[in-house]
Amino acid sequence: MSDPDDPHANISQEKISVDQKDPFSVTPWEVEGQVDYDKLIDKFGTSEITSSILDSFKTITGEIHPLLSLEYFYSHRDLDWILEKYRHGERFYLYTGRGPSGMIHMGHIMPWLFSKYLQEKFNSKLIFQLTDDEKFLFNQNLSKEKINYFTRENILDIIATGFDPKKTKILVDSKHIQHLYSIAIEIARHITFSTAKAVFGFSNSSNIGMIGFPPIQASPCFLPSIIEKAPTPVLIPAAIDQDPYWRVTRDVATKMGYYKPAQIHSKFVPGLGVSGKMSSSRPETALFTTDTPELIDKKVLSAFTGGQATVQLQRKLGGNPDVCPVFWYLRYFFDTGEESEERFLKCKIGNLLCGECKADLSNHSKTFITDFQKRREKAKDSVDEFIYTGDSF
Amino acid sequence: MSDPDDPHANISQEKISVDQKDPFSVTPWEVEGQVDYDKLIDKFGTSEITSSILDSFKTITGEIHPLLSLEYFYSHRDLDWILEKYRHGERFYLYTGRGPSGMIHMGHIMPWLFSKYLQEKFNSKLIFQLTDDEKFLFNQNLSKEKINYFTRENILDIIATGFDPKKTKILVDSKHIQHLYSIAIEIARHITFSTAKAVFGFSNSSNIGMIGFPPIQASPCFLPSIIEKAPTPVLIPAAIDQDPYWRVTRDVATKMGYYKPAQIHSKFVPGLGVSGKMSSSRPETALFTTDTPELIDKKVLSAFTGGQATVQLQRKLGGNPDVCPVFWYLRYFFDTGEESEERFLKCKIGNLLCGECKADLSNHSKTFITDFQKRREKAKDSVDEFIYTGDSF
Numbered sequence: 001m002s003d004p005d006d007p008h009a010n011i012s013q014e015k016i017s018v019d020q021k022d023p024f025s026v027t028p029w030e031v032e033g034q035v036d037y038d039k040l041i042d043k044f045g046t047s048e049i050t051s052s053i054l055d056s057f058k059t060i061t062g063e064i065h066p067l068l069s070l071e072y073f074y075s076h077r078d079l080d081w082i083l084e085k086y087r088h089g090e091r092f093y094l095y096t097g098r099g100p101s102g103m104i105h106m107g108h109i110m111p112w113l114f115s116k117y118l119q120e121k122f123n124s125k126l127i128f129q130l131t132d133d134e135k136f137l138f139n140q141n142l143s144k145e146k147i148n149y150f151t152r153e154n155i156l157d158i159i160a161t162g163f164d165p166k167k168t169k170i171l172v173d174s175k176h177i178q179h180l181y182s183i184a185i186e187i188a189r190h191i192t193f194s195t196a197k198a199v200f201g202f203s204n205s206s207n208i209g210m211i212g213f214p215p216i217q218a219s220p221c222f223l224p225s226i227i228e229k230a231p232t233p234v235l236i237p238a239a240i241d242q243d244p245y246w247r248v249t250r251d252v253a254t255k256m257g258y259y260k261p262a263q264i265h266s267k268f269v270p271g272l273g274v275s276g277k278m279s280s281s282r283p284e285t286a287l288f289t290t291d292t293p294e295l296i297d298k299k300v301l302s303a304f305t306g307g308q309a310t311v312q313l314q315r316k317l318g319g320n321p322d323v324c325p326v327f328w329y330l331r332y333f334f335d336t337g338e339e340s341e342e343r344f345l346k347c348k349i350g351n352l353l354c355g356e357c358k359a360d361l362s363n364h365s366k367t368f369i370t371d372f373q374k375r376r377e378k379a380k381d382s383v384d385e386f387i388y389t390g391d392s393f
Numbered sequence: 394m395s396d397p398d399d400p401h402a403n404i405s406q407e408k409i410s411v412d413q414k415d416p417f418s419v420t421p422w423e424v425e426g427q428v429d430y431d432k433l434i435d436k437f438g439t440s441e442i443t444s445s446i447l448d449s450f451k452t453i454t455g456e457i458h459p460l461l462s463l464e465y466f467y468s469h470r471d472l473d474w475i476l477e478k479y480r481h482g483e484r485f486y487l488y489t490g491r492g493p494s495g496m497i498h499m500g501h502i503m504p505w506l507f508s509k510y511l512q513e514k515f516n517s518k519l520i521f522q523l524t525d526d527e528k529f530l531f532n533q534n535l536s537k538e539k540i541n542y543f544t545r546e547n548i549l550d551i552i553a554t555g556f557d558p559k560k561t562k563i564l565v566d567s568k569h570i571q572h573l574y575s576i577a578i579e580i581a582r583h584i585t586f587s588t589a590k591a592v593f594g595f596s597n598s599s600n601i602g603m604i605g606f607p608p609i610q611a612s613p614c615f616l617p618s619i620i621e622k623a624p625t626p627v628l629i630p631a632a633i634d635q636d637p638y639w640r641v642t643r644d645v646a647t648k649m650g651y652y653k654p655a656q657i658h659s660k661f662v663p664g665l666g667v668s669g670k671m672s673s674s675r676p677e678t679a680l681f682t683t684d685t686p687e688l689i690d691k692k693v694l695s696a697f698t699g700g701q702a703t704v705q706l707q708r709k710l711g712g713n714p715d716v717c718p719v720f721w722y723l724r725y726f727f728d729t730g731e732e733s734e735e736r737f738l739k740c741k742i743g744n745l746l747c748g749e750c751k752a753d754l755s756n757h758s759k760t761f762i763t764d765f766q767k768r769r770e771k772a773k774d775s776v777d778e779f780i781y782t783g784d785s786f
Binding site: 137178211 | 530
């Protein structure tokens with residue numbers, strides 16, 4: 001899994017999914033500009049999550065999760081199909097991942113929390129892949145030692161997220177390659193360089209490990225069918241920038257006799273800066289799970305907002321919550337729907353100052369992260385329980 | 394390791410090593426036309442084995458092996474260097490391999506016998522790689538089941554060759570990938586698609602597994618340094634068509650802090666047909682280790698020779714041993730130097746009939762293969778002993 005943060009990825013970006021004149025670009029290795037999420041659905045050829053899909057969720061789980069109603073998860077492939085399968089008694093696996101090129105921030109945690117929710121509600125087994133090989137291949141400046149360090153640290157965050165240890169297995173590519181390789185070469189045999197070039201933007205200067213990598217990320221889509229010894233549906237909750245991987249994997253799936261993996265795509269969590277997603281490459285705009293309360297206070301205090309330049313102007317003109325990362329951060333993570341609507345309106349009419357929202361965000365974040373850190377500390381004792389062994393789940 | 398026999402390999406051959414006007418082409422996947430071995434040295438940029446290198450062999454081993462004096466092994470990279478290292482007390486590993494796309498014939502066995510000889514004389518540890526993944530990736534028509542079958546069968550032949558079980562480990566890529574992958578991605582990071590395209594002739598229609606494969610074949614070059622926890626010289630005895638792999642590997646070696654692997658290159662064993670090397674794709678011209686005595690008789694009887702159309706003409710004009718596969722087969726495998734010279738002269742002056750040479754070849758081959766088959770049967774009990782385990786040698 002790629003971290004689109006990575007500014008060093010030496011892939012030649014042909015911005016294949018987005019026209020030259022478009023003001024944004026999204027690939028598995030880079031997110032640039034102000035993303036138009038609706039346009040991205042068209043460009044990638046995915047589908048939006050319709051009200052009928054939300055109804056299916058409600059029928060099955062009795063509720064609609066805020067990250068669905070807030071349209072943080074907003075796009076999909078075959079989500080309707082996999083819910084229908086489920087209603088007819090066919091359970092699905094969840095599969096998600098992480099490229100261990102840095103420490104974990106709240107932007108990473110959000111889709112994980114949703115995956116955890118899906119695991120609970122659908123009683124799903126989850127495969128969590130750490131693509132340490134990808135990070136090494138796509139970043140000439142990152143050493144194996146550093147990646148190994150991030151891998152160990154990231155595993156603690158995954159466990160601290162609260163996944164069910166009986167139903168969750170963590171795969172580290174370089175450690176578990178023997179469980180993936182045989183599937184990967186079968187996938188690879190079906191993908192020409194032409195296709196890979198068009199989908200991922202590889203060029204003459206790409207190293208051959210980068211070109212050979214996509215099947216490694218595709219392999220866990222078919223692992224459940226091998227583990228269960230029967231065709232097994234798989235749902236991938238991940239940010240929409242990862243879609244190119246699944247597009248290629250879906251084409252290959254039928255040729256190999258497997259179900260196409262279904263996806264549910266999220267938007268990006270905004271960073272605390274002027275624009276753009278939360279990113280490890282701009283640590284001052286991201287809240288990490290290892291940050292101290294003091295550092296959280298400091299980062300939130302320096303956050304960009306949609307407020308006016310002075311208290312007086314704010315009172316007079318009102319703020320602009322739409323472009324305010326503090327607003328969105330609170331909305332996605334901590335506010336209830338009602339609280340968020342109220343915050344929106346009060347800001348608009350100048351009845352709320354940025355300092356107040358920042359104080360809310362700081363307090364909520366400190367509580368969440370302090371709590372998370374306790375679980376993260378405890379996670380050190382249960383790493384073995386989560387690591388994939390291959391013989392059973 | 395590639396079997397240049399393979400007519401199905403779907404690689405786009407740009408015949409990069411040989412000019413368009415040249416009447417032959419040699420790549421790791423294809424050997425075409427009448428090979429000019431001297432020209433190949435120029436084209437590949439390797440060195441011929443000089444008399445001073447033969448002297449070094451003699452100083453160390455007390456003799457010059459017939460396959461050296463007959464110039465079957467005729468080209469090298471850094472062979473002088475590795476012999477010098479040896480003379481100064483630095484032992485080297487041997488590394489060779491096999492692409493398991495068919496059964497084993499005498500053309501495969503010959504370099505193995507030489508490797509066994511080197512192992513004995515230089516007290517070398519040997520890594521024998523079976524590139525089952527390569528065979529799967531480069532041949533869309535070959536199933537995993539078939540490759541697994543050939544892998545199991547080929548392992549029996551390797552063991553029957555007589556390598557020292559204490560000093561020989563067999564690696565099967567798909568089974569031992571966890572011991573290679575970490576080295577492979579480090580190699581891959583140093584090779585751009587440009588380079589791979591130029592050296593191996595990859596194109597847009599190559600599948601991405603083919604493009605990602607070369608580092609897997611390069612990895613065992615560096616495994617000895619990892620096993621021994623110190624830079625360790627490696628000598629690769631193999632047919633010259635495999636040179637492109639080592640050319641790339643040598644470039645990468647210094648960047649990764651390893652010795653460049655040295656090579657000793659062989660020519661090809663001729664098939665029993667009109668021209669060309671012994672090849673599994675023309676089984677009637679190849680003597681397999683599993684052939685029955687009757688089949689050997691039949692194949693040798695049908696062999697092409699350098700003889701005249703009739704006995705009378707042969708007696709009158711003499712034959713042409715230079716183009717006679719029966720002559721070369723006897724020379725490489727069974728005749729002593731003296732016997733071969735005598736056979737050459739007697740044929741030239743019409744004093745030897747093709748039937749006599751064929752009888753010699755049949756008898757020698759039947760004895761050799763019958764004997765080999767006994768060892769091959771016994772080999773079934775010692776497979777485990779030879780399989781690489783990774784923790785020690």
